Amino acid sequence: MAPIRLLELLILLSALAGFTGLLLRRNLFLKVLAMDVMGSAVVALFVLFAARSGLRSPLLVGLSAASSSGVVPTDLADPVPQAVILTAIVIGLSIQALLLVVVTQLARVDPSLDVSSFEHRN
Amino acid sequence: MLTSPLLTVWLLLPYLLGFVAAMVPLLSRLLVLGCCLLSGFVGAAALLAGPQGAAQLNLLGSTGVTLRLDPLAGWFVLLAALLIAAVLVACWQRSPATPMPLLLLVLQGGLNTAFAATDLISIYVTLEVVGISAFLLMLSDPSASRLWVALRYLLVSNTAMTLYLIGAGLLYAQSGSFSLNALARLPLGAAQAFVLLGLLTKAGVFISGLWLPRTHAEAPAEISALLSGVVVTAGAVPLLRLAQLDPRLLVVLQLVGLGSALLGVLAALRATDLKRLLAWSTLSQMGLVLLSPVAGGAMAFSHGLAKGGLFLLAGGRLPSRQLAGWRERPLPLGLQLGLYGASLSIAGVPPMLGFAAKKGLQETLPPPLAAALVLLSVGTVMVYARLWGAPLAPASAAEPMLTSGVRFSVSALVVVLLLVGCGQLAQGIPVQAMLSSFAVLAAGVLLQQALQRLPVGSVTPPVHGETLQHLLGNLVLLGSGLLLAFQFGVG
Numbered sequence: 001m002a003p004i005r006l007l008e009l010l011i012l013l014s015a016l017a018g019f020t021g022l023l024l025r026r027n028l029f030l031k032v033l034a035m036d037v038m039g040s041a042v043v044a045l046f047v048l049f050a051a052r053s054g055l056r057s058p059l060l061v062g063l064s065a066a067s068s069s070g071v072v073p074t075d076l077a078d079p080v081p082q083a084v085i086l087t088a089i090v091i092g093l094s095i096q097a098l099l100l101v102v103v104t105q106l107a108r109v110d111p112s113l114d115v116s117s118f119e120h121r122n
Numbered sequence: 123m124l125t126s127p128l129l130t131v132w133l134l135l136p137y138l139l140g141f142v143a144a145m146v147p148l149l150s151r152l153l154v155l156g157c158c159l160l161s162g163f164v165g166a167a168a169l170l171a172g173p174q175g176a177a178q179l180n181l182l183g184s185t186g187v188t189l190r191l192d193p194l195a196g197w198f199v200l201l202a203a204l205l206i207a208a209v210l211v212a213c214w215q216r217s218p219a220t221p222m223p224l225l226l227l228v229l230q231g232g233l234n235t236a237f238a239a240t241d242l243i244s245i246y247v248t249l250e251v252v253g254i255s256a257f258l259l260m261l262s263d264p265s266a267s268r269l270w271v272a273l274r275y276l277l278v279s280n281t282a283m284t285l286y287l288i289g290a291g292l293l294y295a296q297s298g299s300f301s302l303n304a305l306a307r308l309p310l311g312a313a314q315a316f317v318l319l320g321l322l323t324k325a326g327v328f329i330s331g332l333w334l335p336r337t338h339a340e341a342p343a344e345i346s347a348l349l350s351g352v353v354v355t356a357g358a359v360p361l362l363r364l365a366q367l368d369p370r371l372l373v374v375l376q377l378v379g380l381g382s383a384l385l386g387v388l389a390a391l392r393a394t395d396l397k398r399l400l401a402w403s404t405l406s407q408m409g410l411v412l413l414s415p416v417a418g419g420a421m422a423f424s425h426g427l428a429k430g431g432l433f434l435l436a437g438g439r440l441p442s443r444q445l446a447g448w449r450e451r452p453l454p455l456g457l458q459l460g461l462y463g464a465s466l467s468i469a470g471v472p473p474m475l476g477f478a479a480k481k482g483l484q485e486t487l488p489p490p491l492a493a494a495l496v497l498l499s500v501g502t503v504m505v506y507a508r509l510w511g512a513p514l515a516p517a518s519a520a521e522p523m524l525t526s527g528v529r530f531s532v533s534a535l536v537v538v539l540l541l542v543g544c545g546q547l548a549q550g551i552p553v554q555a556m557l558s559s560f561a562v563l564a565a566g567v568l569l570q571q572a573l574q575r576l577p578v579g580s581v582t583p584p585v586h587g588e589t590l591q592h593l594l595g596n597l598v599l600l601g602s603g604l605l606l607a608f609q610f611g612v613g
Contacts, residue, residue, distance in 0.1 A: 015284075015288065019281070019594075022277075022281060022594060023591065023594045023595065023598075028273075031277065031590075032277070035277065035280060035281060035284070038281070038284050039284055042284055042287045042288055042291070045288065045291050046287075046291050049291050049294060049295045080294075081291070081294055084243050084290075084300070087243070087247055088246070088287060091247065091250045092280075092284075094254065095250070095254065095276060095280050098254065098257065098258075098276065099273060099276060099277065102261075102269050102272065102273045102276075103273070105264075105269050106266070106269055106270060106273070109266050115589075115590060115591075118270040119589045119590065
């Protein structure tokens with residue numbers, strides 16, 4: 001198996017681990033953290049897709065300098081997915097912050113933050 | 123008429139005005155109204171221009187973003203503008219210093235872009251903007267149970283959108299593009315399953331939409347009107363665009379839509395609370411919207427206006443929101459008129475707009491689906507027949523149940539439904555369709571009466587399957603269902 005495929009597998013496994021944590025943890029705070037694990041795995045996935053076959057950053061090595069030194073353009077990382085995932089990181093951070101604010105508010109209702117204590121209130 | 127500079131201004135203006143509104147709270151309500159006016163104009167222009175005159179906006183060249191304002195988007199843009207204006211007017215008497223006008227502007231900005239976007243990443247960003255502003259609006263009047271419901275909403279929708287991003291990444295790895303066109307050309311597989319999962323959750327459809335009933339029932343009534351009327355459609359428009367581009371996905375979406383319509387009707391028939399009944403009915407109507415990309419826009423438009431009006435009425439000082447004993451508690455004439463007008467439109471009775479929308483949907487569907495739609499319409503009538511028949515309260519009631527703002531915006535919404543519906547009828551009266559819709563109405567009312575006499579109808583089941591764990595588990599279920607369907611070639 002090519003190492004890059006192995007890396008992809010590991011990243012998808014960590015996304016799965018995040019989702020499992022989200023599903024199975026009883027504590028609300030841990031649920032929110034597990035969601036962040038999932039988000040980070042997706043960020044890593046996009047960085048991996050952007051890498052193509054090489055890991056050199058196109059901004060640091062100019063394209064003309066690169067071709068003169070024998071580097072083909074496909075060896076350079078693709079900037080589009082990286083730009084896209086930057087936006088997603090910002091959105092993920094702000095959602096995380098909002099969720100944590102609500103979690104601190106809910107801690108006044110039940111300091112142990114057990115999900116079942118909110119589920120059955122009404 | 124819709125030139126690129128106008129479209130750019132239209133897309134950016136809500137955010138700019140939001141900034142101004144935060145600086146000068148006194149002006150904020152007028153700014154929201156102005157923004158709704160411009161947006162309504164753009165939406166109506168896109169509708170009138172027709173499919174040939176669809177405006178396209180290419181930003182930043184070949185790797186950039188393409189926005190498309192066709193009649194499909196036009197319906198939704200117009201719906202968002204009307205409903206946001208109606209909600210603002212309904213809350214006019216509140217202090218303008220609250221963050222509500224700012225949030226309404228950001229919501230409108232996000233919705234407008236979501237309706238016009240044609241690539242997965244723009245859709246992702248705008249759906250998250252819409253989700254965050256809906257979350258903050260829900261907490262405009264916080265309580266412990268509202269905090270929990272809002273947290274649940276954001277957690278589930280962000281999880282679904284993270285899965286959606288995996289789908290977008292898979293698409294880019296295979297085709298080097300994020301556009302919906304590229305997704306439609308790809309062989310059916312994991313990329314489509316992840317993307318559909320995210321969008322279906324956002325649209326509140328089928329089992330992935332089970333977060334919807336409790337969220338919409340718990341939120342403040344005027345916010346529920348926005349959530350049920352227009353926020354859920356932000357997820358439905360990309361789905362309709364995908365169905366337009368790819369007939370294989372259309373079949374899958376029709377199956378999911380039928381399932382959702384049936385689930386929503388069955389649950390709404392057993393609901394015990396007015397707002398829960400309305401929310402379950404949203405789940406069912408969103409399923410109907412997904413049945414056809416041609417008629418979906420008009421369906422969502424007529425449903426959104428009517429459901430918005432009904433939720434605004436539910437926020438009034440009703441004697442009780444409990445449905446048990448609904449027909450013993452008198453309601454004043456104004457409230458009854460709004461209730462009948464809006465619910466008859468959703469039930470598809472002429473001359474309301476809901477009739478024209480349902481007829482349009484019926485004509486675009488193949489015969490087996492059209493037959494299923496008739497049965498579902500009977501179910502919808504049965505749901506709303508539960509709200510009809512309350513006695514009339516004397517006009518000299520001590521305290522009005524509705525504030526004047528709510529009364530004004532609900533009557534405006536019902537009048538729009540009536541006038542546009544009559545306008546559609548003026549092009550030629552379809553006698554056969556009208557007769558069949560009256561037959562559906564009669565059948566629904568009679569069946570509902572019969573159901574009430576049965577002991578089953580009065581049993582109130584406890585609510586299962588709506589805990590956070592169920593909601594997340596449903597994502598897994600629907601995702602694996604979609605993957606299996608793609609594998610075995612349902613599409």
